[in-house]
Amino acid sequence: MSSVQSMIERRPPSVAHLFLSRVKATPDGEAYRYPVPVDEHAADGAPGAEQWRSLTWAQTAERVRAVAAGLMSLGIEAEDRVAISATTRVEWIIADLGNMCAGAATTTVYPSTNAAETAFILANSGSRALFAENAAQLAKAVAEKAQLPALETVVLFDDADGLPEAEGLTVLTLAELEERGTAYLVDHPDAVDKAVDALAPEQLATLIYTSGTTGRPKGVRLVHDCWAYEAVAQEESGLLRADDVQFMWLPLSHVFGKTLISGQIATGHVMAVDGRVDRIIHNLPAIRPTLMASAPRIFEKVYNGIAGKARAEGGAKYKIFLWAARVARAYAHTTQASQIATGTASAPLGLRLQHAVADKLVYAKIRAAFGGRMRGSVSGSAALAPEIGFFFMGAGVPILEGYGLTETSAGSTVNRDGHVRVGTVGLPLPGTEVRIAEDGEILLRGPGVMRGYHDMPEQTAEVLESDGWFHTGDIGELDKDGYLRITDRKKDMFKTSGGKYVAPSEVEGKFKAICPFVSNILVIGNQRNFCTALIGLDETVIMPWAAEHGLAGKSYAEVVAAPETHQLIEGFVKRLNGELQRWQTIKKFTLLPRDLDIEHGELTPSLKIKRPVVERTYADAITGMYAGANEA
Incomplete structure (x- = not known):
């Protein structure tokens, strides 16, 4: 033992x-x-100021x-x-x-x-x-x-x-x-x-x-x-x-x-x-954490914010950022592949030199924004776009993507510090077993698995077998070293009318890595002849762009309805389609008049999209994208 x-x-x-x-x-x-708030009348106090206090274990x-x-x-x-x-x-x-x-x-x-x-x-x-x-x-x-x-x-x-x-x-x-x-x-x-x-x-x-x-x-x-x-x-x-x-x-x-x-x-x-x-970016330099856990949406917003700021500064600074982002991803891809193949993370001299220059110009500032001591940031509750993961890994803020559900007490698998494989959710925690069913569904067993749904024996029996295996409803695969990769939600995968399967989260993740203006995207196409998308834009990124492109003074809804904005996003959709199989490509898209949110019931509190709710809310927009199309 x-x-x-x-x-x-x-x-x-x-x-x-x-x-x-x-x-x-x-x-x-x-x-x-x-x-805690600082007394504004104190010698070092100012209105709105705060300070951090501590509790020892004994005081707690x-x-x-x-x-x-x-x-x-x-x-x-x-x-x-x-x-x-x-x-x-x-x-x-x-x-x-x-x-x-x-x-x-x-x-x-x-x-x-x-x-x-x-x-x-x-x-x-x-x-x-x-x-x-x-x-x-x-x-x-x-x-x-x-x-x-x-x-x-x-x-x-x-x-x-x-x-x-x-x-x-x-x-x-x-x-x-x-x-x-x-x-x-x-x-x-x-x-x-x-x-x-x-x-x-x-x-x-x-x-x-x-x-x-x-x-x-x-x-x-x-x-x-x-x-x-x-x-x-x-x-x-x-x-x-x-x-x-x-x-x-x-x-x-x-x-x-x-x-x-x-x-x-x-x-x-x-x-x-x-x-x-709203205090996260203020707290990070004050706390200087070594570890933070988050949902992928936060990393996407951080990335979009960095890209948006560089774009706003324009000229050489934006070109430097784009170059540094490419280097970060290349360095992360290369060192990860090296570690998998040889057990040692290494990269060619030329790439190492580029990475060192990019580190001084860009990555060091990113690490400083996270407090300067972050050894890793755990990500869970939804899928992280791999290219976002590769960017932060290359920048020296590795995202330790993990996987679990409420029904498994959250922690089931996770990437470890120093052994990150971007695109996977890591290895099982000790004591947890992972198995892939014949239909690709991920099954989990271990002490963290729930004992059932409260007063719902029939629903419990649907997902929890008598020998302890829990049916997650997620589709995935295990690599030769036991790292788990999530392909999609079993219930979210759909088949086009042409008989081709589409994993929407894969397409959505790719788009988030390409487009710095996107906040949420929902790919549609079940039993349709082609795929479409509903896209919500990140207001904090799109509005500065709008102000610089003749749309100053317009509301968010007016900006997303503007032809200039549609043309901007269309360019990113075309880039996305260049990376997809023909049946996955987005033929039409609709920019939403407001972003998806919890208040309207479109997102869960952990920021997962409630697909049926969104599809009902924007049923007319979806119908419009397929109007007149041959769906036979």
Whole structure:
């Protein structure tokens, strides 16, 4: 038995056990950093200024114990559901750990979820208490209280005036809950330790409702053993290290962010927590992280921003950027191929010299924008365009693309630092098995796999076999070294009327790598004679271009409707078509009057496109692209 297998098999029953062990091992070590406003009247303060504060593991434990005991004082018992509806912030983690240490199970709710769907999740889970970020989240529960007979208590992270009337609910602040817990511990000093000792591996730890691209969300049952496994596997794989400083901005309501909390507790590294997406570029130089996790859309936006800025500067600077981008990709392609063939990443002298010059002119600035210490950035939740991956790898900010689902506690496969294969989602985490079915579907088995959908045995049986194999619904292939490549979603692949199969995400990924103005693209063509596309443009990139091309003062909708913009994007579509098989090519496209977004229900909170929703919304545009065409 290998040492890794031994560690996996000897994992503790829960992350709560890991947490208490971590606190005992490194009580004075820094655990979390979080931003707080600076007093504008202070000597070094200014309006809007912020500073970062820290919690040691011992300080974190003090608050977690108080939260756990506070929940117990409210009558919360083992496996009772306690929901969290808040943005990513340190209080989210404290509440989640408090839930676990009380024996309760966390129900995660995206703060952007509307009142009706929030009520569905709270009711379906049977949540007895809710941690709500602010009055707006409380208002959702109040508005639907008649549908929530089990909900008794709401705990607010932020103090707020003018709270809505909450008849039938006990409303506390987080500070008040902690005060209750501290008082409870006076009479029951070992209550938390006893609750943690009583936790069993198969006890429910978390209900995460799939945002889903179709239909009502399903509650995924993840037990304590799922998270304990993920924690140990991330540590053993080398994905997370004890000396890391990780920037956590991902939604913690999503399984991707949640699983990384488990791994951080196992290694004990520092995690800087701030979920405000508009603060990412400001936070990176302040935090100087060694590791960050993200969705591909962020890397695409960063790339588009860099390309757009260079284009705006024009002349020599833009030519230098285009040259440096080509060199980055060539260098990454070459060194990756060398490592696969010989075990050593190398490149010819001429390419190395070009890369060194490009590094001084371009790549060093990119690395500095990421804080200057980034050893890798984990990407998941959707496919990353390979050419984006090759660019950042060549620039010295390798993207460690991984793969997993809510149903597998997120982490199933991942590229490792120093062993990245762009275009793949890496190797399985230790303890996870991957198999490709006869029809190409990816099957996964391991401790991280869910125990089923909440109160949905028939739907569970459709995807989870009796021997533990989970049907992902994704199509993929394994190379000779065990690296997994995702081809497409099984349900998203379509066949043209000519009988040719098209994997839309492959085409969409290629276009994102070619066109710096695109934000979202949806390829259409099921049972059609040719493919078309709906394209949403990135406002932050297209508007500066528009101002320089006679469209200054126009709205976004006016800019995308302009012939000049259509001509611009048409040029990129022609470039795309030059890289595709004939049946994959985009014959017509429509520029959308606004980009796809979560608010209109077109994107999931993890920024995946809800294809059926988009196709319904823009049915007239799709019909128009095929009007008069021979589709026989």
